[in-house]
Amino acid sequence: MREFLTHLLFVVRKHLLKFIVFSILLIAIACLVFYVLSFRTSTAILTFKYPNASDGLYPNGTYFNAYNIFTSDVLEKGIRKAGLEGYVFQEDIAENLTIRPRSTPDLITTQFNVSLNQRDNDFGAVTVEGMLLSIIYSYIDHFHETYSSDQLALDLELLDKGYLEYTDIIDYYSIYLNQLQKYLSAQQVNNKDYVSSDGISFQDLLNIVEQFRLTFLKEVDAIISERGVTNDKEAFLNRVEYRLWNLTNSYNYNRQMQQLYNDIIRDYEARLTGVVFIPSLDSDRQFYMSKTKVGIDLYTLASTEYEEKAEEIQREINGLNQYVQKINSEESILLEAENKARVDALLEQFRSQLNSTMDEIKRVEKEFSQYKNHSYVTVKISELGLIDRSNAKLVIVAVAVLDLAVAIVLAIRHQSKKEKEST
Numbered sequence: 001m002r003e004f005l006t007h008l009l010f011v012v013r014k015h016l017l018k019f020i021v022f023s024i025l026l027i028a029i030a031c032l033v034f035y036v037l038s039f040r041t042s043t044a045i046l047t048f049k050y051p052n053a054s055d056g057l058y059p060n061g062t063y064f065n066a067y068n069i070f071t072s073d074v075l076e077k078g079i080r081k082a083g084l085e086g087y088v089f090q091e092d093i094a095e096n097l098t099i100r101p102r103s104t105p106d107l108i109t110t111q112f113n114v115s116l117n118q119r120d121n122d123f124g125a126v127t128v129e130g131m132l133l134s135i136i137y138s139y140i141d142h143f144h145e146t147y148s149s150d151q152l153a154l155d156l157e158l159l160d161k162g163y164l165e166y167t168d169i170i171d172y173y174s175i176y177l178n179q180l181q182k183y184l185s186a187q188q189v190n191n192k193d194y195v196s197s198d199g200i201s202f203q204d205l206l207n208i209v210e211q212f213r214l215t216f217l218k219e220v221d222a223i224i225s226e227r228g229v230t231n232d233k234e235a236f237l238n239r240v241e242y243r244l245w246n247l248t249n250s251y252n253y254n255r256q257m258q259q260l261y262n263d264i265i266r267d268y269e270a271r272l273t274g275v276v277f278i279p280s281l282d283s284d285r286q287f288y289m290s291k292t293k294v295g296i297d298l299y300t301l302a303s304t305e306y307e308e309k310a311e312e313i314q315r316e317i318n319g320l321n322q323y324v325q326k327i328n329s330e331e332s333i334l335l336e337a338e339n340k341a342r343v344d345a346l347l348e349q350f351r352s353q354l355n356s357t358m359d360e361i362k363r364v365e366k367e368f369s370q371y372k373n374h375s376y377v378t379v380k381i382s383e384l385g386l387i388d389r390s391n392a393k394l395v396i397v398a399v400a401v402l403d404l405a406v407a408i409v410l411a412i413r414h415q416s417k418k419e420k421e422s423t
Contacts, residue, residue: 083239226324
């Protein structure tokens, strides 16, 4: 063993410069590869902060299951939020989406790491982080709609991200106000006679929230629609392009199905569409023989349904095309900065007043039931530094092990050579 160590030290001294250069190059290349690949994966920390969370229960008392994020409804809605419907599919997301409990001293964890790896998927203008957040927001929507109790407060911080489009912000604020209205309505129904120490009832608070919906959100939505205001014009137009592509395919399909049923109706044999009599009940519940046509009714109904669906899709296509025209109009381009400033100012005003209203709601609620509002679910993107993105620690250890393995092989060869020379 001592002899082998002697050979090993000899090899290391002889090839020390080569080892150093080789290690530096290998570490640099490996770290660069890991750094580039790290941008194809995004991770967010999902935290549940309601009272029953630490007991493994939903707010409504049912058993908690974080893996509901993989349900079809959540994934489909997330893809739709990202504007990639028909371009990215549920299977693509499910195969590359992971959710793992974070390490905590508690028996039941309330924090989870949710990660999405892009791999070979093409999200178009949507970043991996944007796609991940679309899925998480869809999951949060599902959580609130399905498992929340009446007492609920949403986290406004979720709406303050710069990557959100104005239309998305309006949608999220609408969800926020809807949940707030549900809570206040329940409180008002159960406590009609309650009035706070300064004369405020839950109905008063409900009226204030409704006024937000009728004034601020409508005003902002009108400005966005009429003036073609976008937060990120290029990214938004890419989303609209994907949406129009999908709608056009759906429109063509419905028109083809409508035509198919119309052809069937036209070619149906007359003997199968004859009038027959069937027993029926009139308004006085008296039997009479009603005339109907056999066979053709279902085909006519199906044709009408496909026609109505196609017309509905066409209206949406027309609306999106009109919106795109407004976005690309000369007036919109000239006033882009002014319009964005106007919308930003209105949203900031809305948020400020909504925060004041929320403070008032919390104060009244606390006075009434001593119940403190909680942010049920919070999301935080896991920010990675240079060392983490490049996996520097792991790479250095791996290269060191490789260097040692190479040195051992060279030492064995050197030892064998010396033994042969001595014989």
